[in-house]
Amino acid sequence: MEQNEVxxxxxxxxxxxAEWIRTADRDAEPGGVAAEEPAAGAEPGGDSGAGQIGSxxxxxxxxxxxxxxxxxxxAAHSVTEAALPPIMQLIGAFTFVFxxxxxxxxAGRTDISSEELLRELALRMSRPQDPQG
Structure with missing residues (x-):
């Protein structure tokens, strides 16, 4: 998997x-609907199963x-050798976004929310890279 895909x-x-947090906050409010306990391996507010993270x-x-x-x-060396590159790829992706x-x-910017910035980053990462720039 290419780094921009990750x-x-x-x-x-x-x-x-962000949606999971909004849902949890809404459910925790007085009069909110109590959320069911997620199944093992399920994401908060999501379907049971592996979900996006597991996928x-x-x-x-x-x-x-x-x-x-x-x-x-x-065996430990084999696992480390196989796992280290993808671990570094994941750490790099989340570090970049953070x-x-x-x-x-x-920078104190209030003209853009974190969700808007995430959408902007996604659009930027989805565009083919300019070979000259």
Whole structure:
């Protein structure tokens, strides 16, 4: 999965999380509807199952096998070798989005909400990159 695709998915997760928080806040208000306890592995306010986060992890992390003859140390090295690049890719994506949100916040801008900024970032990341720029 390309880095810009991972960033787009991270933006989607962060955008959805804002809706989860709004729903939880609305449900917590007096007279609000009590939210049901989510099923194991379910996202708050979402359907049961893996959801967006689980789906992203499934797409980013490679499938690999470890030899049954491998020692525990060899198995650990195999897992680390396979998992480290996607972990770094995910950390990079969420760090980029956080940094963009923090930059706007720290500049004191009130003309754009975090959700609007996330939409703007998604549009920017969806456009083909200009090879000259």
């Amino acid at each position: 960033v787009l998915r991270a933006i989607g997760i962060l955008t959805q999380s 992203l992890l499934a797409e980013v992390f490679p499938s690999f096998t470890v030899s049954s003859e491998a020692t525990p140390l060899e 940094t963009e949100l923090a930059r706007v916040h720290d």
